[in-house]
Amino acid sequence: MTAARITPELVATHQLTPGEYGKIVSLLGREPTLTELGIFSVMWSEHCSYKSSRLHLKKLPTKGARVLQGPGENAGVIDIGEGADGKRYAVAFKIESHNHPSFIEPFQGAATGVGGILRDIFTMGARPIAVMDSLRFGTLDVARNRRIVEGVVSGIAHYGNCFGVPTVGGECVFEGCYNGNPLVNVFALGVFCQDEIFYGKAEGVGNPVIYVGAKTGRDGIHGASMASAEFTEESKQKRPNVQVGDPFLEKLLLEACLEAMKTGAIVGIQDMGAAGLTSSSCEMGSRAGTGVEIDLDRVPQRETGMTAYDMMLSESQERMLLVAEKGREEEVFAVFRKWGLDAVTIGRVTADGKLRVRHHGEVVAEIENHALAGEAPLYDRPHGVAPYREAPMVGPAFASKDLKADLAALLGSPDLCSKRWIWEQYDYSVRTNTVEGPGGDAAVVRIKETGTSVAMALDGNGRYCALSPREGARLIVAECCRNLSVAGAEPVAATNNLNFGNPERPEIMAQLVEAIEGMGEACAYFETPITGGNVSLYNETLGKAIYPSPVIGVVGLMKTGAPPAVHFQNEGRTIVLVGGIGDCDEERFGGTEYAKTVLGTMWGMPPRLDMEYEKRVQRAVREIVGAGLAETAHDLSDGGLAVGLAECSFGERGIGAECAVESGMRAELALFHEGPSRVLVATGEAERVREIAARHGVEAPAIGVTMRGRLRVSDATGVLMDAEISELSQGWHSALERMLDG
Amino acid sequence: MKFGVVVFPGSNCDHDAFYAVTHNLGHQAELIWHDSHKLGDVDCVILPGGFSYGDYLRCGAIAKFSPVMGAVKEFAAAGGLVMGICNGFQILTEAGLLPGALVRNRGLRFVCKTVGIRVETTRSPFTQETRVGDVLRIPVAHGEGCYVAEDAVLDELEREDRVLFRYVDNPNGSERDIAGICNAGRNVMGMMPHPERAADELMGSTDGLAILRSVAHAAAPAAR
Numbered sequence: 001m002t003a004a005r006i007t008p009e010l011v012a013t014h015q016l017t018p019g020e021y022g023k024i025v026s027l028l029g030r031e032p033t034l035t036e037l038g039i040f041s042v043m044w045s046e047h048c049s050y051k052s053s054r055l056h057l058k059k060l061p062t063k064g065a066r067v068l069q070g071p072g073e074n075a076g077v078i079d080i081g082e083g084a085d086g087k088r089y090a091v092a093f094k095i096e097s098h099n100h101p102s103f104i105e106p107f108q109g110a111a112t113g114v115g116g117i118l119r120d121i122f123t124m125g126a127r128p129i130a131v132m133d134s135l136r137f138g139t140l141d142v143a144r145n146r147r148i149v150e151g152v153v154s155g156i157a158h159y160g161n162c163f164g165v166p167t168v169g170g171e172c173v174f175e176g177c178y179n180g181n182p183l184v185n186v187f188a189l190g191v192f193c194q195d196e197i198f199y200g201k202a203e204g205v206g207n208p209v210i211y212v213g214a215k216t217g218r219d220g221i222h223g224a225s226m227a228s229a230e231f232t233e234e235s236k237q238k239r240p241n242v243q244v245g246d247p248f249l250e251k252l253l254l255e256a257c258l259e260a261m262k263t264g265a266i267v268g269i270q271d272m273g274a275a276g277l278t279s280s281s282c283e284m285g286s287r288a289g290t291g292v293e294i295d296l297d298r299v300p301q302r303e304t305g306m307t308a309y310d311m312m313l314s315e316s317q318e319r320m321l322l323v324a325e326k327g328r329e330e331e332v333f334a335v336f337r338k339w340g341l342d343a344v345t346i347g348r349v350t351a352d353g354k355l356r357v358r359h360h361g362e363v364v365a366e367i368e369n370h371a372l373a374g375e376a377p378l379y380d381r382p383h384g385v386a387p388y389r390e391a392p393m394v395g396p397a398f399a400s401k402d403l404k405a406d407l408a409a410l411l412g413s414p415d416l417c418s419k420r421w422i423w424e425q426y427d428y429s430v431r432t433n434t435v436e437g438p439g440g441d442a443a444v445v446r447i448k449e450t451g452t453s454v455a456m457a458l459d460g461n462g463r464y465c466a467l468s469p470r471e472g473a474r475l476i477v478a479e480c481c482r483n484l485s486v487a488g489a490e491p492v493a494a495t496n497n498l499n500f501g502n503p504e505r506p507e508i509m510a511q512l513v514e515a516i517e518g519m520g521e522a523c524a525y526f527e528t529p530i531t532g533g534n535v536s537l538y539n540e541t542l543g544k545a546i547y548p549s550p551v552i553g554v555v556g557l558m559k560t561g562a563p564p565a566v567h568f569q570n571e572g573r574t575i576v577l578v579g580g581i582g583d584c585d586e587e588r589f590g591g592t593e594y595a596k597t598v599l600g601t602m603w604g605m606p607p608r609l610d611m612e613y614e615k616r617v618q619r620a621v622r623e624i625v626g627a628g629l630a631e632t633a634h635d636l637s638d639g640g641l642a643v644g645l646a647e648c649s650f651g652e653r654g655i656g657a658e659c660a661v662e663s664g665m666r667a668e669l670a671l672f673h674e675g676p677s678r679v680l681v682a683t684g685e686a687e688r689v690r691e692i693a694a695r696h697g698v699e700a701p702a703i704g705v706t707m708r709g710r711l712r713v714s715d716a717t718g719v720l721m722d723a724e725i726s727e728l729s730q731g732w733h734s735a736l737e738r739m740l741d742g
Numbered sequence: 743m744k745f746g747v748v749v750f751p752g753s754n755c756d757h758d759a760f761y762a763v764t765h766n767l768g769h770q771a772e773l774i775w776h777d778s779h780k781l782g783d784v785d786c787v788i789l790p791g792g793f794s795y796g797d798y799l800r801c802g803a804i805a806k807f808s809p810v811m812g813a814v815k816e817f818a819a820a821g822g823l824v825m826g827i828c829n830g831f832q833i834l835t836e837a838g839l840l841p842g843a844l845v846r847n848r849g850l851r852f853v854c855k856t857v858g859i860r861v862e863t864t865r866s867p868f869t870q871e872t873r874v875g876d877v878l879r880i881p882v883a884h885g886e887g888c889y890v891a892e893d894a895v896l897d898e899l900e901r902e903d904r905v906l907f908r909y910v911d912n913p914n915g916s917e918r919d920i921a922g923i924c925n926a927g928r929n930v931m932g933m934m935p936h937p938e939r940a941a942d943e944l945m946g947s948t949d950g951l952a953i954l955r956s957v958a959h960a961a962a963p964a965a966r
Contacts, residue, residue, distance in 0.1 A: 157852050161883070162793045164754025248752050248796030340751060425852045427883040429939050430791075432758045446944065448761070562944060 006031055014041035020377055027371045035308045035357065035364045039372065042275035042313055043282065046537050049376035052503035053535045056513050060520045064529040066492050074120040074200055074270060075190075076531020078493045080557060083193075083449040090197065091447075091454055092126040093189035095134075095497045095553045097536040102184040105242040106151025110184050111159040112245040115317050117188040118163060119271035122254050123320060125198040125261050126190030129431055130445045131160050133170040133186050134458045134497070134551045135422075138179030140414055140739040145174075148182050149740060156186070157425040162247035163254070166434050167426035169443035170458050174414040177462065180541030185497040185534075187458055187553045191447055198261060200270035202284035202292050202323045202349045207267055209281070209292055209347040210329065212336055213253050213319040216277070217302035219243045220315025249318040249341075256339035257320060263335065265328035272319040278312045278372075280321040281347075282355045286373035294347035296359040308359040323349060381509045387469050388507035388545070395590045395603035400668050404721040406598050407642050410672070412731030413597040414739060416639050418650075421736045436563050441483040441635045446560045455489035455556040455563075460499075461638075462547030463591045464606035469511045469548045471606050473518035478614050478676050479637055480554035481526045485618040486633045486679055487563040488625035489556030494523055496533040496552050501545025503537050511548040512537075519550060525611045526618075528554050564625055564633035564681075567651025573631060573706040574686035578624065579617040580699030581641070581663045582675030584608075593639045594672040607675045613698075614677040620696035621679045629689050632682035642671040642713065642721070644680050649711050649725050650732060656711040656725045659704030667720050671713065682706055743962040745771040746784030748814070748830075750805050755791030755828065755938065762938035763788075767954050776808045785961035786823035787814055789830025791883070791936060801844060801886045802832035811837055823867055823961055824930040828884055831922075831932030840925055840932045841899070842891030844884075848915025852885040856946065858910035859921045859935055863903045866924050867960030868931045871952050878949035880935040882913055887934040889916035889923075899923055907933060 011021045014037055024032055024040050032040065042048060050057065062070040068090055069077035075094040083089050098113025114131060121128045133156055138145035160167045165188070202209065220243035260266055268288065270280045277299070285292040296311050306314075324332050329345060336343035350356070355372065357365040368375075400406050410416050423438035435453055436444035442457040457480045465472030481491040496519060501508040523530055539546045589595060590604030624630050636644040641661070649656040663670045683689050686702050693700035704713075712722040745763045749756045756773060763771045774781060776794075781787060795804035805811065811833070818824050818839055826834040834840040847853055861869055861876040872878070891899070896918055899905050907922040914934070922933030937950030 154851070161852055161854075161885075162752070162754075162796070164792060246796070248793060248798070251754065251793070252751055424854055427852070427854045429854065429856075429881045429883060429936075429945070430754060430758065432761060432939050432942065432945055435944055560944070 006037060014038065015045065016041055020044060023377065027375060028367065033364055035312055036367060038309045038313050039278050039365055039367065042278055043372040044376045048275055048279060050535055051377045052379050052381050052537060053498065053512065054378055055380055056516045059517055060530045061524040062529050062531065064493060064527060067529055067531055069531065071530065071532045074123050076493065076495060077124065077197060078531065078555065080447065080452050081450055088194040089191060089447065089450050090194045091189055091191050091555065092121050092124045093187065093495055093555055094120055094532045095185055095187040095495045095551065096120065096534045097183065097185045097497050097499060099181065099183050099499065099536050099539060101242045102152050103148065103182055106148045107155040108242055108244050110152040110155030112243045112317055113184055113186045114156055114159040115245045115247065115250050116273050117186045118165065118250060119273065121188045121190035122257055123269050123271045125196045126192040127258060128165045128188050128190040129433055130189045130443065130456065131165050131167045131186060132443060132456060132458050132553065133167065134460055135170065135172040136178045136183035136462065136549060137174050138182065139174050139176050142179060143742065145179060146740050146742060152182065152184055153422050153425055159245055159247045161427040163251050164430055166428045166430050168428050168434055168445060169438045171460065172419050172422060175462055175547065177546045181539045181546050183499050183549055185551050187495065189454065189456060189555065196261065198266065198269050200284050201268040201288040202290050203267050203288045205290060205349050205351045207323050207326050207349045208329055208345045209294060209349060210322050210324055210332060210343055211299060211346045212322060212341055212343045214246065214249055214316055215300040215302040215342065216311055216314050217316045218306060218310050218314060221310060221313045243315050243317050245317050252339045252341055253318055253320065256336050256341055260332050260335040263331045265324050265331045267323045267325055269320060269322040272321060274315065276313065276315050282369045282372040284321065284323065285355060285369035289353065291350035291352040291354040291356065291369065292347060293350050293356040296357060298344055298346040300342045300344055308357060308364040312357060381503050382506040383509035383513045385506045385510055387511040387514050389466060391467060391602045393587065393604055395586065395595065395601060396599065398599055403667060403671060404723050407646060407721060408728055408731055410593055410597050410639050410643055411646055411728055412735040413593065414736065415593055416643060417735035418733050419736060436487060440566045442487040442489065444487050444563055451560050453558050453560045455484045455487045455558055456553060457483035458551060458553045460549055460551035462549045463596065463602055465515060465550060466547040467591050467604065467606050469514035470518035471609065473515040473550050474522040474611065475606055475609050475676060476550065476552050477519060477522035477526060478609055478611065480552050481528060482618055482635050482679065484554060484556035485621045486635045487558065488622060489558035490622065491526060491528045491554050491556040493531050494528040494552055494554045496530055496550060498535045499539055499546065499549040499551065500537050501540045508545055515548055515550045519552065522611065526615065564630040566634055567632060568648050568655035568657065568682050568706045569631050569653060571655060571706055571708050573682040573684055574702050575657055575659060575704045575706065576681045576683060576686055576689050576700050577678060577703050578621055578681055578693055578698060578700045579678040580701060581661060581670065582673065582678055584665060584669050584673035584675050589669055589673055592672060592674045609676050616696045617677045617679065617698050620693045620698045623692050624681060624689050629683050629685050630681045631684065634680045636678040636680060637674060640672040640674050645711060646728050648680060650729045654709055654725055655706050656709055657704050657706050658712045661703060661713060661715045667715060670715065671720065743769050743785040743958050744783065745769060746774045746781050746787045747771055748774045748776065748787060748789050748810055750776045750794035750808060752794045752796050753790050753792035755936065759788050759790045759827065759938045762941040763954060766941040766951060767958060769958055774810060776810050779809050779813055781813045781817055786825060786957050787817060789826040789833050791828030791830060794829055794833060802829060802836040805833045806837040815839065818930050821927065821929050823957060825868065825957065826932035827936055827938065828934055831934055832886065834930065834932045839930050840923060841895045842889055844886050845888045845890055846886050847888050853913050854883040855913060856881045857913050857935065859907040860910055862905045862908055865903055866906055866928050866931065868924065868953055868956050869906055870960060871956040877910055878952065879947045880937055880940045880950050882935045884934055887914040889920045891917065902926065906931060
């Protein structure tokens with residue numbers, strides 16, 4: 001082996017601690033080569049090994065009647081039932097972050113984030129049919145943030161549109177804490193037959209290991225370890241660490257892989273994502289309990305003079321590693337040739353359980369696969385302190401001067417305004433499955449093969465989680481499930497993206513632990529097991545952490561059909577608030593959009609959630625929607641009742657509402673509190689709606705009727721606000737574009 | 743009748759077009775691979791949307807050199823019906839089967855939305871089942887959909903009644919609001935909006951079927 005001096009400094013630049021280095025030496029029984037050091041450093045990085053979070057992720061529920069594949073594979077898989085052809089179908093889905101690259105180079109960072117998650121889906125044999133994105137940016141008064149927004153959105157659009165997968169929804173919020181650290185979380189979902197599921201396993205000693213797709217270059221070296229460190233002034237200079245994506249190549253790779261899988265000659269397959277050739281080879285070997293031997297001289301290369309270290313750590317995009325049945329290589333090659341792609345045998349599966357890498361005839365790395373994938377450090381990081389928070393428990397005294405003006409301000413705020421500027425850049429209708437696209441509570445995509453539709457929603461709320469990570473995490477799970485219920489879908493499984501600061505700080509680690517536990521409690525309660533996901537830590541810039549920002553994506557199933565409209569459709573419909581007006585006190589008002597936008601501050605606790613009641617509300621709503629009684633249905637969340645009513649009034653038909661709100665709360669709270677477990681329903685059959693609600697033990701007051709052109713809300717004291725819809729909608733429609741123009 | 747849907751590397755509306763003409767329209771269809779020199783026994787060829795060859799160089803600029811385009815040109819010259827949708831329209835202009843060009847949207851961004859397009863003439867196999875003035879609601883999804891041509895060409899298109907559709911509310915800056923045109927022989931058409939995405943009630947509109955049905959009836963009048 002080539003001699004390389006492994007100095008403590010070299011170990012440190014690989015972001016390995018002296019303790020971790022000691023473990024490497026003892027696992028190997030000798031000093032590592034430089035290539036081996038690089039391999040360990042990426043496999044044991046936070047990004048690949050989950051060394052700070054693994055212990056706590058075990059607390060999440062992962063099993064359920066429909067779960068065919070839980071965490072640990074490229075994506076989770078759930079059963080969606082039988083198709084017209086008698087075969088059983090499934091969907092694979094997962095969410096993944098590309099936060100750090102998107103800050104350094106927004107367009108390519110976001111684009112390759114989409115590329116990575118799409119490969120995770122089709123590497124399992126599923127054809128991607130939907131993408132959603134959860135975006136958190138810094139405030140738009142900062143020019144650099146505006147550029148990041150433009151870059152990220154066009155990067156997602158570029159990759160998804162060209163690849164031919166619809167981007168059907170998501171969320172986007174703005175907060176000062178994301179100034180130096182935007183969050184770009186991308187969710188993807190694909191469909192396949194259950195007898196066509198492929199796994200990342202290098203089975204069958206003697207089988208060839210085949211490299212397919214793009215050539216390897218020096219791009220993205222150490223991307224995984226970059227994603228595992230805080231940002232400093234220096235890391236803005238890390239642009240070469242960001243990969244460049246080619247969605248056209250990915251599209252070819254998709255078609256070729258799915259076609260090659262049909263030959264029956266493929267044994268196992270995995271994409272080369274973070275840590276590229278290294279992670280795909282050792283993880284496939286580790287899962288199968290085999291060894292993998294590769295010869296780097298055979299790897300298709302884009303540049304000359306690359307070292308073994310470069311090639312093993314390269315994160316060049318659009319590459320896959322597969323294991324084929326010995327003797328049937330030509331069947332696989334023929335498919336890739338047809339699609340004009342490189343496919344080369346670069347090694348074979350061995351019996352010795354080792355990853356053995358040869359370069360120029362020499363063995364440059366020889367490590368037990370299990371040591372890399374299974375023996376990564378596991379830390380129980382200190383977290384026995386209160387989660388970090390800055391907000392006070394008591395907020396300022398406040399009284400609204402003009403409730404209508406407050407509503408207009410909320411509707412024109414970056415968080416609540418129309419995100420049309422973003423989603424019109426995404427092709428959301430390609431593949432002709434999009435029943436409900438962006439702008440609704442949940443996205444709904446039909447499955448042509450089965451007569452079933454898949455509904456999905458993404459949600460996060462950094463402010464709620466900053467006030468209480470545990471309660472905030474429960475609330476976002478509840479909201480996602482409620483979003484699905486509004487479409488008429490039954491929530492069945494979830495994926496999560498945990499975006500947090502530096503876990504080596506106990507008060508940040510405490511946020512992570514509390515949020516995971518809260519999410520676990522809610523996912524168990526709502527019967528939406530987590531089938532996989534992603535953890536993104538070290539989201540800090542210059543020592544300042546983001547809000548704890550867990551994001552959840554929930555997938556639900558429904559019979560194919562049109563969900564209720566988001567907007568009011570006809571005059572004279574009764575508006576029923578299923579779940580009731582809710583309750584809120586001053587303390588629970590401090591996390592609302594009203595507190596943020598109108599009062600410019602944050603305090604107290606997030607809204608109170610009663611999971612038992614929430615579940616009953618969701619059941620009632622599903623039954624109401626399933627019975628076809630809801631002409632319009634919309635979940636109340638950010639901005640509360642007033643914003644919910646306004647959003648329902650912004651349809652093409654110009655139908656608003658006249659409502660009377662009876663509650664013990666003062667007007668500001670009644671109109672703008674964000675208590676969960678509430679869904680607006682407009683119906684021509686109010687009695688039947690109320691009957692169903694009553695059967696579920698759910699309050700369902702009729703609060704008003706729809707009317708043309710105006711939104712008017714009153715309470716016992718008189719009219720609280722009265723506005724022409726156009727007064728409210730103008731700001732809502734144009735706010736984002738105006739703010740982006742600076 | 744039978745449609746042939748060409749598959750270029752990077753086509754991504756091929757399955758959608760196939761599904762619309764088979765499942766929604768109830769006709770036969772086959773996929774035709776880009777390096778095929780023959781089209782087979784099809785009555786109408788669809789060049790679908792997508793990013794053929796990655797749209798490198800210019801949209802449709804590489805696709806025009808593919809073997810199948812030789813066959814498409816012969817087919818068109820013999821009077822065969824050819825429909826270019828979105829990227830297919832771009833390819834037809836690059837290949838010289840239709841005049842003008844499609845350039846970057848005036849807004850400089852990709853735009854996906856359902857738009858209204860007004861039928862300008864029924865004197866074509868692609869619009870014969872519609873009425874002049876009908877506004878069809880059909881999705882667009884493109885970054886380079888701005889139709890441009892010299893004034894003389896635009897005048898000629900109008901004079902010869904070859905503008906099939908105009909946008910009601912122009913989403914991309916196309917000259918004279920042009921959304922779709924046909925050739926002088928009236929057997930080759932290109933349009934940026936996607937009729938195959940408006941072929942199913944569940945997708946929000948079935949207005950695209952009027953176009954596909956026109957083609958079917960034109961190709962096989964007996965099946966009327």
